[in-house]
Amino acid sequence: MEALLQTFTTGMKVCFVPFNLVLIFIGTVWGLIFGAIPGLTATMGVALAIPLTYGMNPFSGLILLSSIYIGAISGGFISAAMLNMPGTPSSIATTFDAYPMAQKGKASLALALGLMSSFFGGIVAVFLMIIATYALAQFALKFGPFEYFALGLLAFAGCIGMMGGSIIKSTLGVIIGLLLATMGSDMLTGVKRLTFGIPDLVAGIDILPLLVGLFGISEIFMAIERKYQTVVPLEARKAKMGFKAVTEAARLIFSQPVNYIRSLIVGFVIGVFPGVGGATSSVVAYGLAKSSSKHPDEFGKGSPEGVVASEVANNATIAGALVPLLALGIPGDSVTAMMIGGFMIHGLFPGPLLFRDTPEYAYAIFAAQIIGNLMMVLLGILLMRFFIYTLSIRSYYLLPIVALSMVVGAFGLYNRVFDIWISLFFGFVGYLLRKIDFPLVPVITAFVLGPIVEKNLRQGLALSDGSLMPLFTRPIALTLFVGAVFLFAFGLYMNRKSVKH
Numbered sequence: 287m288e289a290l291l292q293t294f295t296t297g298m299k300v301c302f303v304p305f306n307l308v309l310i311f312i313g314t315v316w317g318l319i320f321g322a323i324p325g326l327t328a329t330m331g332v333a334l335a336i337p338l339t340y341g342m343n344p345f346s347g348l349i350l351l352s353s354i355y356i357g358a359i360s361g362g363f364i365s366a367a368m369l370n371m372p373g374t375p376s377s378i379a380t381t382f383d384a385y386p387m388a389q390k391g392k393a394s395l396a397l398a399l400g401l402m403s404s405f406f407g408g409i410v411a412v413f414l415m416i417i418a419t420y421a422l423a424q425f426a427l428k429f430g431p432f433e434y435f436a437l438g439l440l441a442f443a444g445c446i447g448m449m450g451g452s453i454i455k456s457t458l459g460v461i462i463g464l465l466l467a468t469m470g471s472d473m474l475t476g477v478k479r480l481t482f483g484i485p486d487l488v489a490g491i492d493i494l495p496l497l498v499g500l501f502g503i504s505e506i507f508m509a510i511e512r513k514y515q516t517v518v519p520l521e522a523r524k525a526k527m528g529f530k531a532v533t534e535a536a537r538l539i540f541s542q543p544v545n546y547i548r549s550l551i552v553g554f555v556i557g558v559f560p561g562v563g564g565a566t567s568s569v570v571a572y573g574l575a576k577s578s579s580k581h582p583d584e585f586g587k588g589s590p591e592g593v594v595a596s597e598v599a600n601n602a603t604i605a606g607a608l609v610p611l612l613a614l615g616i617p618g619d620s621v622t623a624m625m626i627g628g629f630m631i632h633g634l635f636p637g638p639l640l641f642r643d644t645p646e647y648a649y650a651i652f653a654a655q656i657i658g659n660l661m662m663v664l665l666g667i668l669l670m671r672f673f674i675y676t677l678s679i680r681s682y683y684l685l686p687i688v689a690l691s692m693v694v695g696a697f698g699l700y701n702r703v704f705d706i707w708i709s710l711f712f713g714f715v716g717y718l719l720r721k722i723d724f725p726l727v728p729v730i731t732a733f734v735l736g737p738i739v740e741k742n743l744r745q746g747l748a749l750s751d752g753s754l755m756p757l758f759t760r761p762i763a764l765t766l767f768v769g770a771v772f773l774f775a776f777g778l779y780m781n782r783k784s785v786k787h
Contacts, residue, residue, distance in 0.1 A: 317357020557606020
């Protein structure tokens with residue numbers, strides 16, 4: 287209850303500053319555009335915005351990033367319904383029924399159903415997030431060096447075991463991230479590590495150019511390769527977001543409470559697991575809705591149940607992914623990995639110490655999530671025609687502007703040309719890794735947590751005279767370590783099972 291009270295007092299007070307309200311508006315519109323246009327993604331939208339937050343105060347910067355996140359994940363349903371293309375990976379399952387519904391002349395209802403499902407999925411999940419994050423952070427405040435070390439192992443095991451795909455690739459991703467994190471001067475002795483004689487590497491690799499390259503620039507390369515050059519058909523542009531469509535959509539959602547609650551829980555829980563993401567949650571929720579429906583034959587032909595399941599789940603995943611980020615400092619997906627950069631350029635580190643030392647920032651993000659969801663549904667109703675028209679903007683106009691903005695942002699942080707080369711290099715590396723289905727979230731998770739894990743391991747060993755026994759004798763540390771072993775073993779089992787099939 288304390289977290290909810292502080293959200294509606296401290297957090298709302300920060301968010302209702304006029305400048306921050308404008309940022310929530312801009313961020314939500316920004317996100318909806320990036321989510322609606324195939325080829326532009328939530329990750330790309332946040333990557334473009336992070337350099338802009340450097341000149342803002344931390345509250346404003348984090349509020350902007352949170353708003354973009356909400357808008358971008360929500361906006362994916364627009365192109366899913368209009369073009370049969372998911373604007374973001376999270377909206378893959380939405381295309382299964384939203385587009386057939388639009389093809390039957392119910393484009394307005396399909397859009398309204400996507401919008402209202404996104405809203406009801408997101409807004410309720412925010413309150414679950416506030417309760418879960420605060421409770422988890424209070425528990426994590428009891429951690430010592432060995433507990434933090436075990437938590438890092440749990441995060442690595444989660445990325446390796448729960449990412450899906452190849453266990454070997456995920457493990458290599460963690461190793462690569464740890465190697466990148468060790469570049470530069472040793473945090474205790476000052477000894478140069480993995481600098482290869484390059485003076486600019488003595489200070490290590492900054493997180494912003496790395497994030498911009500791995501996630502932003504590589505996304506640009508992928509978008510160019512996909513060659514999305516689509517235009518909304520003229521008749522589809524006439525779709526309106528009227529009062530009748532919105533009320534009908536709300537009625538349809540409330541007429542299927544079991545589907546709604548199940549999809550909400552699925553989306554939120556899957557979001558909490560690092561590296562799984564909204565695409566998985568929407569597909570899982572869609573599959574469960576179809577298997578338990580009284581009319582499974584209608585799925586794929588314009589079933590409202592399918593749209594509700596997908597959109598409720600992927601928006602609940604937003605709140606779920608923020609739980610490990612804010613409570614433990616572990617990114618839940620690629621977007622929250624980008625948001626860590628937003629924290630770090632302001633000298634902030636998400637995790638339990640954030641709640642102990644500067645809790646007002648966490649409460650501001652909670653409040654921004656609530657207002658952002660309200661803003662999203664309001665803008666969706668008022669500006670839907672505008673968002674539909676944005677689908678007709680050719681990507682060869684947008685992508686060069688986005689790419690240039692990212693590179694300039696990476697340079698502007700410290701005014702180092704070296705950071706531009708880092709961004710371009712890792713953009714190319716990220717593109718090659720994506721081509722072989724190599725997961726990038728383990729790389730950035732290990733990069734962010736690597737110094738924390740190393741520091742706490744060395745501190746723990748110093749306190750225990752070089753013994754690792756406290757890892758197995760301290761209850762919390764042992765529990766986290768056993769959890770890490772379980773996640774890794776479970777991932778290995780599921781990987782072998784999928785190979786057999």
